[in-house]
Amino acid sequence: MKLFKCTHCQQLVYFENDRCEQCQYPLGFDPTQLRIVALQEHADQSFQQVGNPQQQQQTYRYCANHAEQACNWLVPAASPEEFCRACALNSTIPKLSKPEHRQRWLTLEKAKHRLVYTLLRLGLPLVSKTENPDTGLAFDFLADKPEEGGQKVMTGHDNGLITINIAEADDIEREMARKAMHEVYRTVLGHFRHEVGHYYWDRLVDNTAWLEEFRQLFGDDRQDYGEALKVHYDQGAPTDWQEHFISEYATTHPWEDWAETWAHYLHIVDTLETAHAFGLEINPGVAPASAQMSADICLDPYHLDKLDTILDLWVPLTFALNSLNRSMGLPxxxxxxxxxxxxRKLDFVHRVCHQPQLSPVQPTLQ
Known part of the structure; x- marks a missing residue:
């Protein structure tokens, strides 16, 4: 993700901030510009941008979920829509009368908004099921109801509807699940990226010219998915899985291999954009030049044509990240x-995301 600043005083701010801690101006995220803007409130509770003469006539209001401290995104004041582009994707949210539900929902919203930012940066088709019930995207955030004899909520995707068990937003619950599933990585944002990968397989790969190459790389998607899941949970991943897959779960079925690879691609471009925004340069003095462990991250990964260029930046960055964490005693x-x-699979995802009819969005640099 890019860096953001208050357009009034230029103070650096986080993506989730709705007020500048330095000048105290209200802040909001404008998804049409992909930037945080400082706001001047009007008597009718609408807002106008501060510090950008070109946008002085534009008036906004906050997304309705701002009242719940769940969103800082803006909606044009003249729009009939109550929710922003990210919150309009919600189909069901948990009962907020329960404090633990509220906190978990807020955690989910932070991750979902970061996901939507990445989808907008990639220029991917993004419509809600309210707009298009057949091809739209929607989220159900649900809680288990063991006291009512209900079944456990399963996180997953079904024809554009992504269900997330809100227990995933609890650090302890998620860590227990990670250990039980023998996973090396499990995050809330990772869940969103994985599940939305299934949605975009339906939208961008299935029944398109990409499908044959997909089957060559990932396998035949027509194999029985239920049986593949059963085999995976009964027998586990093949012993040589690391030679062919990004994770053990990716071995389950070609759909899961795609979703895991897709999620990984989003991890890479979003993290590299952050590194680019900070002007990071990796230059380990003890490494010989032939080791290829140096990187000047001066390029925007969303606008790089070749995956090789992206990975040439990514490998040195991840070595540095792992080294920093180990210095802190962290995994x-x-x-x-x-x-x-x-x-090769990541390259396929990269090319699908950058096909001619899609166009990465260039954020405003002001």
Whole structure:
């Protein structure tokens, strides 16, 4: 993600901030510009941008979920829509009368908004099921109801509807699930990226000219998915999975291999954009030049044509990230190996995301 600043005083701010801590101006995220803007409130509770003469006539209001401290995104004041582009994707949210539900929902919203930012940056088609019930995207955030004898909510995707068990927003619950599933990485944002990968397989790969190449790289998607899941949970991943897949779960079925690879691609471009925004340069003095562990991250990954260029920046950055974490006594934030097969799959995802009819959005630099 890019860096953001208050357009009034130029103070650096986080993506989630709705007020500048330095000048105290209200802040909001304008998804049409992909930037945080400082706001001047009017008597009718609408807002106008501060510090950008070109946008002085534009008036906004906050998304309705701002009242719940769940969103800082803006909606044009003249729009009939109550919710912003990210919150309009919600179909069901948990009962907020329960404090633990509220906190978990807020955690989910932070991750979902970061996901939507990335989708907008990539220029991917993004419509809600309210706009298009057949091809739109929607989210159900649901809680288990063991006291009512109900079944456990399963996180997953079904024809554009992504269900997330809100227990995933609890650090302890998620860590227990990670250990039970023998996973090296499990985050709330990772869940969103994985599940939305299934949605975009339906939208961008299935029944398109990409499908045959997909089957060559990932396998035949027509194999029985239920049976594949059963085999995976009964027998586990093949012993040589690291030679061909990004994760153990990716071995389950070609759909899961795609979703895991898709999520990984989003991890890479979003993290590299952050590194680019900070002007990071990796230059380990003890490494020989032939080690290819140096990187000047002076390029925007969303506008790079070749995956090789992206990975040439990514590998040194992840080595540095892991080294910094180890210095703090923390686990590696990047416990993955990108083998040649995974590299080819990532390249496929990259090309699908950058096909001519899609166009990455260039954020405003002012």
């Amino acid at each position: 590696d934030p990047y416990p993955f190996i990108i083998n040649p097969d995974v590299r």
